[in-house]
Amino acid sequence: xxKSHFMLAAALPVALLFSCAKNTAIPLEKEPLLExxxxxxxxxxxxxASETKATSLxxxxxxxxxxxxxxxxxxxxxxxxxxxYNSGTDLKITAKTGSxxxxxxxxxxxxxxxxxxxFDSPSTTxxxxxxxxxxxTADKLIMVGKKNVEVREYDPNKNASPxxxxxxxxxxxxxxxxxxxxxxxxxxxxxxxxxxxDIQQIYLVxxxxxxxxxxxxxxDGSAAKGNPVTLxxxxxxxxxxxxxxxxxxxxxPAVTFDHxxxxxxxxxxxxxxxxxxxxxxxxxxxxxxxxSPSVTAPVHTCLVIKAKAKSGSLIDTPIDKNTYYTFDxxxxxxxxLYRITNINITMLGADNPGERITTxxxxxxxxxxxxxxxxxxxxYDF
Numbered sequence: 001x002x003k004s005h006f007m008l009a010a011a012l013p014v015a016l017l018f019s020c021a022k023n024t025a026i027p028l029e030k031e032p033l034l035e036x037x038x039x040x041x042x043x044x045x046x047x048x049a050s051e052t053k054a055t056s057l058x059x060x061x062x063x064x065x066x067x068x069x070x071x072x073x074x075x076x077x078x079x080x081x082x083x084x085y086n087s088g089t090d091l092k093i094t095a096k097t098g099s100x101x102x103x104x105x106x107x108x109x110x111x112x113x114x115x116x117x118x119f120d121s122p123s124t125t126x127x128x129x130x131x132x133x134x135x136x137t138a139d140k141l142i143m144v145g146k147k148n149v150e151v152r153e154y155d156p157n158k159n160a161s162p163x164x165x166x167x168x169x170x171x172x173x174x175x176x177x178x179x180x181x182x183x184x185x186x187x188x189x190x191x192x193x194x195x196x197x198d199i200q201q202i203y204l205v206x207x208x209x210x211x212x213x214x215x216x217x218x219x220d221g222s223a224a225k226g227n228p229v230t231l232x233x234x235x236x237x238x239x240x241x242x243x244x245x246x247x248x249x250x251x252x253p254a255v256t257f258d259h260x261x262x263x264x265x266x267x268x269x270x271x272x273x274x275x276x277x278x279x280x281x282x283x284x285x286x287x288x289x290x291x292s293p294s295v296t297a298p299v300h301t302c303l304v305i306k307a308k309a310k311s312g313s314l315i316d317t318p319i320d321k322n323t324y325y326t327f328d329x330x331x332x333x334x335x336x337l338y339r340i341t342n343i344n345i346t347m348l349g350a351d352n353p354g355e356r357i358t359t360x361x362x363x364x365x366x367x368x369x370x371x372x373x374x375x376x377x378x379x380y381d382f
Contacts, residue, residue, distance in 0.1 A: 034078065034096050039151040041102060042164040043067065043091040047143065047171055048335065048371060059173070059371075061139040066111060068103040069095045081110055092164065097151050104169045105213055106143040109135065130210040130235065133243065133282050134253035136175055141280075144228055145171035146215040172335040174211045174228050175255075175280040177371060178204065178303060181341040183273045190347060192319065195311040197345065199264040200322075202306070203257030204279050205353060206299045207243040210235065211282040211334070228334040230283050246354055248304070255280040279303070284332040300328045303340065304353045323349035326356065327364055337371035340364045 047060045065082040077100070080093045093102075105111065108131060131142050147169045153160040185197050214229030235241050243252045256279055264273065284301045304326045311319035325345065329338055342365040350357055 034094065037097045037153040037155070037160070038094050039097050039154040039161065040164040041067075041069070041093050041095055041100075041149055041151060042166045043093070043102070043104070044166070044168040045091065045104060045106075045145075045171060046168055047106075048173065058139060059141060059177075061107075061141075063107050063140050065091060066105040066108065067091065067093045068105070069093060070101045070103070071096075072099045072101075095151050097153050100149050100151055102147050102149050102167060102169065103215065104143075104145045104147075104171055106171060107136075107140045108142050108213065111213070129212065130231070130241070131174055131213055132253075133175070133207070133209045133211070133255060133280065136255055136280055138278070142174045142213075143171040144174060144213055144215050145169040146226075170226070172215075172226070172228055173371065174213070174334055175282060176284075176332040176334065177337045178279045178281065178329065179337065179339045180275045180277045180279075180303065180305075180343075181339060182275050182343070183305070184342075184344045185273060186344065186346050192309060192311050192348070195309065195319065197323075198308045198310075199260065199275075200306050200308055201248070201257065201259055201304075202275070202277050202279075203244070203248045203252070203304050204281055204301055205244045205246055205248065205304055205326075206284070206286075206301050207252065207256050208236070208241065208282040208284045208301070208332075209243040209253070210241040228283070230285065230334070236285075245299075248353075281332055283334045284329075287331045301332055302329060302353075303327050305343075305349075306353070307349070309348055319348070321348075321351075324351070324353045324355070325349040325362055326353050327366075330366065330368065335371050337369040339367040339369065341367070 045062075045065070047062070062085045065085050066079065068079045069077045071077050078093065078095055082091070136142055147167050149165055149167045151165050152163075154162070154164060156162055180202060183199075187193050187195055187197070208231060211231055212229045216225050216227050216229055231241065239245070243249065243256060248257055258277055264275065281301050286300050304324055307323055307325070309319055309321055309323045325343070326349075327340065327343075332338070343362065345362055347357070347360040347362065349362070
């Protein structure tokens with residue numbers, strides 16, 4: 001996997017992302033005047049490497065960039081917004097001298113979160129400060145990153161530093177990505193021998209639909225440092241922050257499902273059927289299945305394959321029905337990829353997506369990758 005580097009520059013001002021209650025919002029189109037000595041932060045942005053095929057849209061595409069500079073006390077000092085990112089330019093922002101924390105947000109709408117004091121301390125009230133899953137597309141994935149920087153005074157007209165304060169920021173995607181690679185169907189010597197299985201829909205259920213823009217504290221000593229902040233429990237238990245509780249709903253964003261315009265007709269003689277479908281979901285801490293999803297506790301995010309099964313002429317009792325194959329996903333984390341492969345269908349599925357198959361064996365392999373320039377390849381077993 002290749003590593004992509006982006007040099008960003010030029011500047012259009014932006015909105016306040018988070019500020020203490022005593023602060024007022026910084027205008028979107030006008031950078032505030034800063035009193036006292038100032039310096040220039042020059043940013044190099046390092047995005048995760050894309051795993052997509054050469055013919056597909058890149059998981060790394062950058063459409064817009066927002067920079068937010070916080071003081072050591074956690075107060076938003078200044079910010080800038082770049083509506084149209086052009087590769088190869090510099091990204092610079094003027095800030096007061098001293099120790100600062102720089103936050104970077106890619107591909108998000110202009111942010112103005114006056115309720116928030118810091119990225120790493122998400123609000124416990126309201127949802128204005130949360131990124132909606134529907135805002136992510138294949139070529140516009142919301143990414144976040146942060147870096148501590150010491151700003152030197154930059155003023156060529158006085159005895160001050162003649163160079164900018166350079167900083168490289170590694171950003172990570174807020175979403176998890178679920179990839180369904182292939183399905184094998186083999187109805188030989190079964191009640192469906194000679195029949196067909198046409199896949200009609202593939203979708204996710206129990207999807208966390210909102211996520212903070214925050215980044216874990218670099219100094220907390222945990223393995224999660226630098227990763228996107230997960231949804232607080234006060235938000236996680238709120239119905240409006242979930243999509244498709246238990247079944248596909250009309251309000252689900254397009255990134256969570258395929259309503260196939262033409263069915264995928266699976267070969268029923270044991271050959272692999274190429275699927276190659278990708279879906280997005282925000283991090284979900286659930287690690288066990290609940291048959292009756294509730295907003296009071298996390299539940300598994302699941303992938304569902306809805307298919308139409310028809311028997312052939314080799315059996316006496318005809319079958320013509322919808323059937324469902326539902327697979328629990330492991331705990332979903334931001335910026336990780338969950339590759340589902342080796343689904344071997346040898347029997348009818350369940351009558352509805354909330355049921356599990358209790359006989360026979362339709363068991364996938366799920367490989368968990370870091371979705372960056374390095375792979376972990378952890379196999380998830382049911």
